[in-house]
Each structure stands twice: as structure tokens, then as C-alpha cells.
Amino acid sequence: MRKPLTGLRVLDMSRILAGPWCGQVLADLGAEVIKIERPGKGDDTRGWGPPFLKDREGRDTAESAYYLCANRGKQSVTLDIAKPEGQAIARELAQRADILLENYKVGDLKRYSLGYDTLSALNPRLIYCSITGFGQDGPLKDRAGYDFMVQGMGGLMSITGERDDLPGGGPQKAGVAIADLMTGMYSTVAILAALEERHNSGRGQYIDMALLDTQVAWLANQNTNYLIGGEVPVRMGNAHPNVVPYQTFATQDGSIILAVGNDGQFKRFCEAAGIPDTGSDPRFASNALRIANREACIATITPAMKRKTTAEWIAVLEPLGVPCGPVHRLDEVFANPQIRHRNMKVNVPHPLSGTVPLVANPIKYSRTPLSYETPPPLLSQHTEDVLRGLLGKSDAEIAALRAAGII
Numbered sequence: 160m161r162k163p164l165t166g167l168r169v170l171d172m173s174r175i176l177a178g179p180w181c182g183q184v185l186a187d188l189g190a191e192v193i194k195i196e197r198p199g200k201g202d203d204t205r206g207w208g209p210p211f212l213k214d215r216e217g218r219d220t221a222e223s224a225y226y227l228c229a230n231r232g233k234q235s236v237t238l239d240i241a242k243p244e245g246q247a248i249a250r251e252l253a254q255r256a257d258i259l260l261e262n263y264k265v266g267d268l269k270r271y272s273l274g275y276d277t278l279s280a281l282n283p284r285l286i287y288c289s290i291t292g293f294g295q296d297g298p299l300k301d302r303a304g305y306d307f308m309v310q311g312m313g314g315l316m317s318i319t320g321e322r323d324d325l326p327g328g329g330p331q332k333a334g335v336a337i338a339d340l341m342t343g344m345y346s347t348v349a350i351l352a353a354l355e356e357r358h359n360s361g362r363g364q365y366i367d368m369a370l371l372d373t374q375v376a377w378l379a380n381q382n383t384n385y386l387i388g389g390e391v392p393v394r395m396g397n398a399h400p401n402v403v404p405y406q407t408f409a410t411q412d413g414s415i416i417l418a419v420g421n422d423g424q425f426k427r428f429c430e431a432a433g434i435p436d437t438g439s440d441p442r443f444a445s446n447a448l449r450i451a452n453r454e455a456c457i458a459t460i461t462p463a464m465k466r467k468t469t470a471e472w473i474a475v476l477e478p479l480g481v482p483c484g485p486v487h488r489l490d491e492v493f494a495n496p497q498i499r500h501r502n503m504k505v506n507v508p509h510p511l512s513g514t515v516p517l518v519a520n521p522i523k524y525s526r527t528p529l530s531y532e533t534p535p536p537l538l539s540q541h542t543e544d545v546l547r548g549l550l551g552k553s554d555a556e557i558a559a560l561r562a563a564g565i566i
Contacts, residue, residue, distance in 0.1 A: 162189025163527050167354070170252050171195065171233060172240075172261040172268075174202040176306070176336050177290050177370065179229040180343030182260055185350070186232030187520040187529050193252065193545060194230065194536065198237040198566060201538040202226060214511045222511065222535065231507065231517055232533045234541035237566050244565045246271045251550050253278045253285060257363075258350055262290040265300050275365045285363040286353045288346055294369035304370045306336035313338065313374030318381055321396040328394065342373040403449035403456055404428075407486065408464040415469045417460075418482040422446065427479045432463045509534040542566050 167190040171182035179194075179202070186192040196202055208223035236252075239245040250273065253259055259278065261268060268274050275287040289295065292304010310316050310332045320331030346368045353364055375382070381392045384400060392400055397416075399405035404425075407414045419425045422445055429438030437443060437459045442452045449456045464472070469485050476483045487495065493504055502519055509515040520529050546552040546566070560566045 160527060162187075162529065163524070164189040167191065167257045168255060169193065169258040169260060170249075170256040172249075172259065172263070172273075173290065174262065175204055176229055176339040177342040177346070177368075178260050178262040179204075180340055181288070181290075181346040181350070182233060183229050183231050184343070184347045184520065185258070186533075187522070187531075189527075190258070192233040193256075193541070194233040194235050195240070195249065195252075196235055196237050196538060198239055198539070198564060201235070201237070202230070204229070205538065212509070212512050212515055215513055220511045221538070222515075227515060227517065227535045230535035231531065233536055234545060235536035235539055236542045236545050237539040238542075239565050240268075240271050240273065242563075242565055244560065244563065246273060248546070248550070248560075248565070249273055250278065250281060252545075254282045255549060256282070256285060257354070259285060259287045260290070260346070260350075261288070264303065265291055265295055279363060279365075283362055284357060286350055286357065286366065287363065288350055288366040288368060290342055290346055290368045290370070292370050294372060295367045299371075306339045306370065307332055309338040309370040309374050313371050314378055314381070315374060318378070318392045318394055320394045322394055325396070330394070338370045338374045341377050342368055342370050345373050345376070398453075398457075401450070402446060403453050404460055406457075408461060410464055410467060410469045410472060412468040414486045415464065415472050416484045416486060417464075417476075418484075420482060424481050425449070428476065428481045431475050431479055431481070432460070433466070434459055434463050505531045507531045507534045510537065539566070 164185060167185075169182060169185050169190045169192040171178065171192050171194045173179055173182065174196070182192050182194065194202075204226040205221060205223055207225040209219070210224045211219040212222040212224070212227060214220050238248055240249050249271075253273070266274075269277075275289075278287060279285055291300070292309060293299040293302055311330065315337070316330040316332055319333065321328045323329060346366070349366045349368065353366060357363060380401060384390070384392055397407040402418075402420065405418050405420075407416050417428070419428055425443070426438040429435055437456070441448075443449045443456050467475070473483055473485070485491075492498060498504070501523075503521070505517055505519045506514040507517050515534055517531065519531065522529060543557055546557055546560070547554075552560075557566070
């Protein structure tokens with residue numbers, strides 16, 4: 160069955176995470192994605208282990224788990240674009256592509272005659288998406304951008320972590336490279352919108368994506384809390400700036416997330432928790448009042464939560480429509496019946512290990528379901544196939560390119 164993007168070709172000249180994540184989403188949706196890598200080394204993340212994938216004999220391969228998470232469904236072509244012959248091949252590939260994705264420093268590809276102006280002249284329908292730390296213009300455009308520093312510069316770490324006056328307080332990054340991942344997702348949206356616009360105009364266009372812009376953009380309500388309220392948000396641990404109670408609480412055997420979203424839920428919760436007076440207390444009659452009296456409200460709830468286990472609380476609160484849930488480790492996540500039912504873990508065929516376990520794309524289509532037949536490629540696995548099949552290179556030409564270190 161055809162996937163939604165079947166027939167589109169992507170030239171993925173990105174590496175590490177933001178660009179490859181975007182490329183993987185496009186591959187999952189059916190696009191043909193050709194990943195350009197450096198001869199002999201490839202994407203830096205290939206070496207970001209352990210852990211590494213084991214082969215059929217249980218030995219480590221050169222495929223790191225980090226690399227495997229972001230490169231499913233692609234073809235690997237090695238190409239030295241620092242050499243004129245490599246640049247020429249890249250231009251040939253771009254002429255046959257719908258989308259080009261890159262995350263080189265500002266101006267790097269232009270030096271190799273692989274910038275948007277050059278390639279769009281050869282292929283006016285090309286959608287060219289550049290991902291950098293700070294964008295193509297502005298005072299920081301030439302600085303290298305890394306997820307960790309962007310989480311700090313973009314405000315995330317100022318609102319993530321325990322309160323400064325409590326043990327363990329201070330700035331914290333997210334547990335994954337969320338600035339990279341969100342930039343990859345925003346880039347995917349931008350590319351798909353540009354494709355739709357191309358249906359009308361017949362022309363491609365340039366997309367300028369920056370990690371810092373993205374990080375600032377997705378702070379959502381925290382941004383508008385500041386812009387409208389005028390107060391700088393601070394770290395609140397697991398509490399919520401706009402809703403109370405909406406945080407973790409210690410239970411008899413661990414922790415539980417309590418996410419009370421309205422006044423009716425709050426009253427039902429208080430009855431179930433054996434603290435009906437808290438539910439009728441005028442200080443806590445509305446969410447706005449509970450925010451104003453946050454400390455007093457939380458102080459009455461905290462001891463009550465320790466009277467039951469996490470499972471007991473969930474059994475009591477879920478039938479009442481009070482949002483709550485456990486804090487799972489990843490082993491518990493992948494053992495969860497809902498995750499299993501939704502097939503979020505997939506086993507993809509792999510030439511070295513037989514199969515490789517990966518996480519499915521969360522998109523569920525009714526008519527064009529996604530499937531996962533193509534694993535993250537081995538380094539240079541498809542170089543000859545692409546040069547021969549797509550560009551029409553002869554065996555002699557390919558041999559000469561390999562002898563010269565171009566591929």
C-alpha cells in the first residue's frame with residue numbers, strides 16, 4: 160500500500176539529531192530518503208555508544224543505539240563534498256530530489272556550490288530546509304548551536320528542575336535532546352506545508368530553521384504567562400504554574416501524578432481522599448484561588464496521598480474521572496498493555512543482527528498505515544545502487560570515484 164509521501168525524494172545532508180529526526184519522519188511517511196555521509200566515518204552519532212547493536216553472534220557492531228533511533232527507512236550514500244567530484248554528484252542528486260535537508264554551519268554548503276541559490280537554479284521545485292543553531296541571520300548566526308546550550312539560552316532550563324530553595328534545586332535540562340527533536344518536528348511541518356504550497360505555485364522555496372527559535376516558540380503558556388502577566392516564570396519542580404493541584408505526590412509505595420483540571424474534579428478528589436473539608440474550603444473553591452493559596456492546598460493533600468499505594472489511588476480516582484497516573488521507568492513503559500496494544504515497539508529486519516528493536520512512529524492512519532521494512536542503513540550501504548540506478552553511473556565510473564576517495 161502506498162504511504163502518504165510515496166514518490167517524493169529527500170536528499171538528507173544532515174547529521175546528529177534534528178535533521179535526521181526530520182528525515183526519519185519523512186521516511187516513515189513514505190518518502191525515499193537518501194542520507195549523505197562522510198566516507199569512512201559517516202554520521203557522528205554512529206560512534207555515540209555504547210550501547211551498540213549486537214550481531215547474530217552477540218558481538219558489538221558499529222551501529223550505535225543513538226544512530227539507530229533517528230535513521231530508519233533511509234539509504235546511506237557516502238560522498239566527499241569537499242572535493243569537486245563529490246559536489247558534482249551532490250548537485251546531480253539535488254536535481255532529482257523534491258526536498259533537501261541540511262544542518263551545516265551558515266554558508267558552508269554555499270562554499271561548495273551547494274547552497275539554495277545554486278541548487279534552486281538547477282531544480283526550481285526544490286524545497287531546501289536548513290537547520291542551524293541560531294538561523295541564517297542575526298548576531299549569533301555564525302555560532303555553533305548544540306541542544307544543551309539552546310535549552311539554556313531558550314529559557315527551558317529556567318523553568319525545569321526543582322525549586323531553587325529546595326534540595327536539588329537549580330537548572331535542569333530535559334532528559335532527551337528536546338530542542339533538537341522539536342526543531343526536527345517543526346522542520347517536518349514546514350516541509351509538508353511547502354510541498355502543499357508547491358502544488359499551487361509549482362515552485363520550491365528555502366526554509367530557515369533555528370534551534371533557538373524553536374526552543375523559544377514551544378514554551379507555550381510559559382511564554383504568554385510572562386508576556387501578559389509580566390512576571391518571569393521560575394522553576395517549580397513538578398508543579399504547574401497555572402493549575403493546582405497538578406504535580407507529583409508521594410504515595411505509600413512511590414509516586415503518583417495528580418492532574419486536577421477543574422473544580423468538579425477537585426471536589427471529587429477531596430471526597431475520595433478523605434479530606435472533604437479541603438474540597439469545601441473557600442480558599443480552594445476555584446483554580447485561581449488554589450493558585451493563590453497553593454502552599455496551603457498542597458499541604459492538606461500531601462499527607463492524604465501517603466495513605467494508599469499508587470495502584471490503589473489509580474483504582475479509586477480513575478472511575479471518578481480524576482486524572483492521575485504512575486511515573487514509569489522505560490521497562491515499565493514498554494511493558495504497559497496500552498503501549499503494547501498500540502504497537503509502539505517494532506522489530507525491523509537488520510542485516511547484521513537479524514532484527515533491531517525500534518520505536519514506532521506515533522502517527523496512525525486509517526487508510527495508509529505506516530510500516531517498517533527498512534532499517535537504519537549501514538554506512539555506504541546504498542552508494543553504488545543510488546549512483547548506478549538513479550544517476551546512471553557505470554561500473555567504471557563508480558570504481559574511479561571509489562579509488563579517488565570521493566565515495
